[in-house]
Amino acid sequence: MSIAAQARPFASARPRFRPRTRTTETGLLALVAVALVVGAASLGATQRVVAARTAGEALASLDFSPPDPTALAVYLGAVALVHVAFIVAGRRTDQVLLPAVAMLGGIGLLLMQRLPQDLVQQSFFGLVLDLGQLQLMWLLIAMVVIATLALAVRSDAWLRTYKYTWAAAGIGLLLLTFVFGSDVNGARLTLSIGPVSGQPSELLKVILVVFLAAYLSENRSLLAEESTRLGPLRLPPLPYLAPMGAMWAIALGIVVVQRDLGAALLFFAVFLALLYVATGRLSYVAGGLVLFLAGSFVLYHLFGHVAQRVDNWLDPWADPAGAGFQTVQALYAFARGGLLGVGLGAGLPTIGGHLPVPAVHTDYPLAALGEEMGLIGLLAVLGLYLVVVERGLRIASAAHDDFRSLLAAGLALVIGIQAFIIAAGNLKLIPLTGITLPFISYGGSSLLANAIVVGLLLALSDRGAGAPAPPRTRTGLLARLRGARS
Amino acid sequence: MDGFVLTLWLVRLLFLALLYLFLFAVARVLLRDLRAASRGPVELGRLVVVASPRGEPVPGAIFPLDAVTNIGRDVNNGIVVDDPFASSEHAVLTFRGRAWYVEDLASTNGTFVNGIPVQGIAEMGFGDELQVGEVRLRLDRGRP
Numbered sequence: 001m002s003i004a005a006q007a008r009p010f011a012s013a014r015p016r017f018r019p020r021t022r023t024t025e026t027g028l029l030a031l032v033a034v035a036l037v038v039g040a041a042s043l044g045a046t047q048r049v050v051a052a053r054t055a056g057e058a059l060a061s062l063d064f065s066p067p068d069p070t071a072l073a074v075y076l077g078a079v080a081l082v083h084v085a086f087i088v089a090g091r092r093t094d095q096v097l098l099p100a101v102a103m104l105g106g107i108g109l110l111l112m113q114r115l116p117q118d119l120v121q122q123s124f125f126g127l128v129l130d131l132g133q134l135q136l137m138w139l140l141i142a143m144v145v146i147a148t149l150a151l152a153v154r155s156d157a158w159l160r161t162y163k164y165t166w167a168a169a170g171i172g173l174l175l176l177t178f179v180f181g182s183d184v185n186g187a188r189l190t191l192s193i194g195p196v197s198g199q200p201s202e203l204l205k206v207i208l209v210v211f212l213a214a215y216l217s218e219n220r221s222l223l224a225e226e227s228t229r230l231g232p233l234r235l236p237p238l239p240y241l242a243p244m245g246a247m248w249a250i251a252l253g254i255v256v257v258q259r260d261l262g263a264a265l266l267f268f269a270v271f272l273a274l275l276y277v278a279t280g281r282l283s284y285v286a287g288g289l290v291l292f293l294a295g296s297f298v299l300y301h302l303f304g305h306v307a308q309r310v311d312n313w314l315d316p317w318a319d320p321a322g323a324g325f326q327t328v329q330a331l332y333a334f335a336r337g338g339l340l341g342v343g344l345g346a347g348l349p350t351i352g353g354h355l356p357v358p359a360v361h362t363d364y365p366l367a368a369l370g371e372e373m374g375l376i377g378l379l380a381v382l383g384l385y386l387v388v389v390e391r392g393l394r395i396a397s398a399a400h401d402d403f404r405s406l407l408a409a410g411l412a413l414v415i416g417i418q419a420f421i422i423a424a425g426n427l428k429l430i431p432l433t434g435i436t437l438p439f440i441s442y443g444g445s446s447l448l449a450n451a452i453v454v455g456l457l458l459a460l461s462d463r464g465a466g467a468p469a470p471p472r473t474r475t476g477l478l479a480r481l482r483g484a485r486s
Numbered sequence: 487m488d489g490f491v492l493t494l495w496l497v498r499l500l501f502l503a504l505l506y507l508f509l510f511a512v513a514r515v516l517l518r519d520l521r522a523a524s525r526g527p528v529e530l531g532r533l534v535v536v537a538s539p540r541g542e543p544v545p546g547a548i549f550p551l552d553a554v555t556n557i558g559r560d561v562n563n564g565i566v567v568d569d570p571f572a573s574s575e576h577a578v579l580t581f582r583g584r585a586w587y588v589e590d591l592a593s594t595n596g597t598f599v600n601g602i603p604v605q606g607i608a609e610m611g612f613g614d615e616l617q618v619g620e621v622r623l624r625l626d627r628g629r630p
Contacts, residue, residue, distance in 0.1 A: 024515055031511055035504035042497040049494060062490045064497070096515055103508060220611050280584065343498040373502065380505040387512050394519065400626045401613025 020090040022083070028099035029083055033076050036106040039344060040066035043114055046345035067345075068113050071136045075109055078140050082147045089151045094395060094461035098146070100387045101439055101454050105139050105447075107381065108440035111365055114345050114372075119361055120442065131361065131442065138444045142451035149455025156460070160403050163214035170207035173200040174250075178257055201254075201263040202436075202449035205418075206456075208267055209274070209410035216278035217402035223279050247271045248288075252295050259305050262421060262435030268292060269417045274410050278402075313431035329356040330367035330426055341374030361442040363434050366426040382423065385438070388454075389416035395461040408460045411453045529628025530581045533565065536615065537622040542568035550628065555579045557618055558591075565623075571595045572619030577604070579616075579625075586610040586625060595619060 041064040052059045066072050079102045086093065112135040120131045129137065159166070177191045177200050191200050216223070247268065254264040272288040299306045308323060316324030316331075333356070336342060347368065357364045370378045392412020399405040415438050422441075425432035436446035533549045543565070549555075555564040558576035567576065573593035580587050589607045590597040597604045598617035610616065616623045 028508065028511055028515070031504070031508045035501065035508055038497065038504055039501045042494070042501050045494055045497065049490065059490060062493055096512055099508075100512065103505075217611060217613065340499070340502070343494065344501070376502050377505065380502070380509060383509050387509070387516070390516060394516075398523075398627075401624075402611045403613055405612070405627070 018090040019088050020092070022087055022095050025083060025086070025095040025098060028096065029079060029102065032079070032099050032103045032106065035103065036072065036076065036110070037066070039107070039110050040069075040072050040113075043067055043110055043344040046343050047114070050346055068132060071109070071113065071132060072106075075106065075136060075139060078143045082143050085147050085151065091151065091462045093150055093458045094391055096387065097391050097454055097458055097461075100384050100391070101146070104381070104384050104388075104439035105142070107369070108365070108442075109135055109139060110344060111368055111440065112361060112442055115361055115368070116355065119355075134444075135442050138447045141444075142447045145448060145451040146455045146458065149452060150458035153456065153459035156404060156407070159210050159407070160214045160217075163211050166207050166214075167211040170204050170211065171250075173204055173207075174254070174258075176200070181258075198448075199443070199445040201258075201260055202443075202445040203452075204263070205266060205270070205414050206411075206449055206452050209270065209414055210407065212271060212274045213403055213406035213410050216274060217406050220278050220402060223275075248291050248295065252299070255299055255306065256303065260434075261306065261309060261431075262425075262433035265421055265433055266414070266418055266435060269421070270410060270414050273413045273417065274406060277396075277409050278406055309431045309433070313428060316428070326357050326359065326364065327428060327432065330364050331428060333357065333367040333371040334427065337371040337374045337378075339375050341370075341372050341377055344372045347371035359434075362436060363422070363432070363441075364426055365437050365440045365442075366423050369440075370426075381440070382419070385416060385419040388412065391461075392416075392457055395457060399460060404460055408457060411457050411460075415450060415453060531586060531612065531628050532626050533579075533616070533623040534626055535621065536624050537620075538569075539620045540569060542566075543621065549623075551579060551581070553581045558593075559619075567618050567621050569619035569621050572621070576618050577616075579610075586612075588616060593618075 044066045045062055045064045047067060048063055049059060079098070082098065086098070109132070113132040115131060117130040117132060120134060122129055122134060173191075181191050191198060251264040251268040251271075254260050254267070268288070272285050275284050275288070276282070296306075300310055301307070311318070312324050312327055316327035318324060320328045333347065336347065341347075357367055360368050366378065366381075369381060373380075389412045392408055392415070396405045396408035396412070399408055418435055418438055421430070421433060422435050422437050424430045436443050438450045439447065529550050530553060531551045533551060533555075535543050535545050535547045535549075538545045543549075549565050552564065556575065556578050557563055557565045557567060557572075558574050559567060559569065559572045560574040563575070571594075573591070573595070575591050576593045577591055577597040578589050580589065586609070587607050588597060588599060588604055588610050590604045599608050599610055600615050601617070602608075610625050612625055612627045614625050616625060
């Protein structure tokens with residue numbers, strides 16, 4: 001009798017939908033709902049007390065109703081609907097990601113409801129929406145994207161087979177932004193097509209991870225090989241180093257052409273992290289860092305916008321009313337917050353009718369959170385990002401094959417690294433680079449791109465329903481070359 | 487007013503406490519998950535039969551792999567491939583350190599990884615496809 005007789009064949013012909021309870025997720029989501037309702041109550045009451053104090057009146061009673069109860073109810077209802085959809089579909093997907101993301105999104109929603117509502121206003125078909133309502137709308141769309149991807153993506157063939165198509169689409173998007181994009185604050189980030197406008201670099205980070213995962217999983221063994229010697233350095237075969245050089249050039253190009261330091265830093269950091277995950281060789285990371293430092297040094301001396309950012313970081317007090325204004329005000333905000341914070345709704349006094357930090361809803365949400373929730377609250381928010389990254393890496397370590405493993409690791413690291421870059425920038429640990437705080441910052445592109453990341457992670461976490469990977473027989477020129485080489 | 491301030495302060499702290507309660511609950515779930523993963527026998531990898539024209543092994547069958555697994559037509563192999571194009575002792579799969587390697591045991595018709603003939607020994611990544619005779623097998627990560 002052969003071993004094959006004991007082998008398990010694939011489960012066949014089971015119903016497409018078989019509801020399966022998700023008790024962990026239900027419990028965690030209940031905690032999220034309670035925490036957000038208490039947060040909203042605290043915000044509403046504080047705002048009323050502050051308003052009464054400025055008006056010089058005495059309050060008769062304390063009213064704990066949230067500032068915008070319907071918005072909060074709609075948001076929590078949407079999260080609950082996604083949860084119910086997961087239960088009905090019955091896929092064995094991760095149960096921690098949705099609650100963690102729902103908590104981050106909820107904190108973002110509370111923050112946007114708390115900031116002056118006329119910070120952003122957009123009208124859709126005559127309906128004028130302001131900051132809180134817009135953020136709610138984008139959060140709802142993000143929830144739909146998460147649910148759709150987590151339930152519909154059952155095979156990753158469409159991602160891995162067309163990796164060069166994805167890369168071409170990404171570069172096309174970059175070029176489109178360069179040619180047709182409009183400048184905001186000296187950075188060419190926004191692309192408007194008809195009524196729709198967005199920041200392509202947010203979408204680009206997802207495309208980059210997909211391409212890198214496919215490329216590295218296919219050429220992993222070749223990259224780990226050491227056949228080229230350059231003095232004391234031992235390098236992989238030179239043709240396989242080309243993408244590394246190309247990546248470096250693209251990152252520098254984004255800095256020079258788009259003036260988008262944040263995206264460049266994020267892309268390069270994700271690239272190095274994935275290279276390390278795929279090959280396990282620290283020498284690549286060291287080489288990448290040397291390239292990065294060399295590039296930054298040259299850029300600092302050649303381009304004014306880079307030099308300005310770095311000078312601001314080194315000494316914001318050189319020009320506290322001009323270039324260093326935001327940085328200084330953010331530091332004051334963190335200091336006012338202290339350990340426990342001043343309470344949601346109590347911070348951020350306006351200076352002469354203006355906000356102290358103009359970009360508080362996009363670039364500096366952490367400063368506002370640090371002021372109102374204190375160090376304790378800030379650490380909790382950073383802990384939530386840590387949870388998302390841990391789940392992603394766990395999904396990566398349990399994935400079937402190298403592509404899925406690298407994809408999951410890359411997607412999780414994109415969120416983690418982005419949160420780190422902007423948090424460190426807010427805290428003056430590194431020069432500030434204008435990217436968003438995932439799930440908390442205001443912005444449609446950012447929320448959508450991060451929703452795609454979470455949706456894909458959820459889809460990848462289901463080991464049971466994964467269709468077999470397509471055969472990767474190479475018949476092209478590369479295969480023949482490689483066959484002749486080995 | 488003092489009573490109000492005190493109540494407000496307590497609600498504020500309650501919000502922060504609830505945030506940490508949530509993180510604590512998540513940490514417990516994560517810890518349980520990691521403990522469950524570290525328990526049980528470690529499966530280094532598995533071979534899934536992708537195509538098998540003669541039905542032996544059965545397409546879709548899953549073979550958990552040991553650190554050294556022999557493949558061939560002979561019944562003494564760990565994985566028996568009953569295929570006229572397979573040699574009796576065809577190839578051997580070994581796990582060394584952190585990667586899988588396949589070695590062709592001087593078989594008549596050769597061993598292929600992703601369609602490329604194996605000369606001597608070749609590294610295999612998870613998701614790569616191994617061909618022995620007319621049987622194609624995919625190397626997958628083991629169950630965590």
